[in-house]
Amino acid sequence: MAIYSTNEFKAGLKVMLDNDPCAIIENEFVKPGKGQAFNRVKIRNLKTGRVIERTFKSGESLEGADVVDVTMQYLYNDGSFRHFMVPDTYEQYQCDDKIVGDAGKWLKDQDSCIVTLWNDAPLAVTPANFVELAIVETDPGVRGDTSGGGGKPAHLETGAVVRVPLFVQQGEVIKVDTRTGEYISRVKD
């Protein structure tokens, strides 16, 4: 794997740090006029999701990490593992709950999502930014209410619970932003 010097640390670069794959978020060159040059680097541990700050002497280097984001189709959940497939190659990957994490509540069979692979093993799953899911359970709406004003919880087919306006009914399909977990709109057939 390639070796990267502090000069090449750019946002998004994947490197190995303390034996874990990490992504560079930010890299600031710090140098007193008459002193040692440092690079203060903000870095995300891709295994734990934690963000840490590290300082390197300028010119130091880290080994690159073989981390790639692959768009896959979510196939099914067999109870202990969720299965994904690369549409072009039919290659399949399985992920346990620890890897899937919060993404699980947005995953519907056949939907596309992003699986992050490290040395060809799944590291994390990211759902699409917007998903369309059916409401399986919510209180009946109050007639005449056409918008906002509080809303009510709605249980979706994948297990997620989001707040929806009062006029949205059970059985309807809605569009949700998975980054915020917020209701966007109803989806009309």
Added chain:
Amino acid sequence: MLHVRAQLFADIRQFFLARGVLEVETPVLSQSSGTDPMLDFFTADYFAPPLQQRLFLQTSPEFAMKRLLAAGSGPIYQIAKAFRNGEAGRFHNPEFTMLEWYQLDYRLPQLMDEIDELMAVLFQRHWPLAASQRISYQDAFQRYTGLDALTFSYQDYSRYALASHLPDAISLCGNDHGLWLDFLFSHKVQPQLGEGAVCMVYGYPSCQSSLARVSGLNPLTTERVEVFINGIELGNGYYELTDAKEQDSRFDKEITIREQQNRPLVAKDYQLLAAMEAGLPECSGMAIGLDRLLMVMTQSASIDDVLSFPLHRA
């Protein structure tokens, strides 16, 4: 931004004209270079067959200006391009513009007075500076870290690093006092200096200054001052060393360090040493990075915002 820069240069020239300080120009390309182990220089090949020579782009106009001082120029200033290899970031562009000036018979307190007067004039067009502050390096270090900058204690420094979530400092700095000071000062002290005001830090530890005089009051410190506004380092000044022998031995010391670190070889400036031998007058000198000053004046986030074309577009 072009207009702001032009106005800044005009104000600087007006300021020094009124004080009888002469504007000079010295070569950017030179046969010798500084020896500072922390600075990397650019070189250029001069080619006039059969002559072939490697020349250096200056990292500051200091040496040439000192030769003018030794030749009897009187007080001088210059707005010059300086070049430092490998320095690029939010506050660094490898090619930058520097204001450098020298006043005869000035000690640091007078130099600091003049810096205050200059900044007051230059900021008039931008935003009002709060009252200027002066603090010794030791006091600043004490205030923001609780550590003694002049006496190195591996235990105290490491304990502080752990407590302030900088564990990487310990493996990075080890027993190198100078490196610890650079690390902790740039991470913990500098960001606090000069909020909305000029803050001048003086009395730098001896291990941190190559061209300043050792202080008569405390031999652990030197007659060096650094200027900060909003936690950004703007410039550096010295009560200049005039002893040619002492200068020569410091050059040699730095050249040895460069060799140990496998840094590119440098050519010692014998012309500067000869000039100092002939007699450099008692003086203080100050250098200010004008691009960073423009950043602070216009509250820009990156040096790229104040340059016509930063390196990657030059």
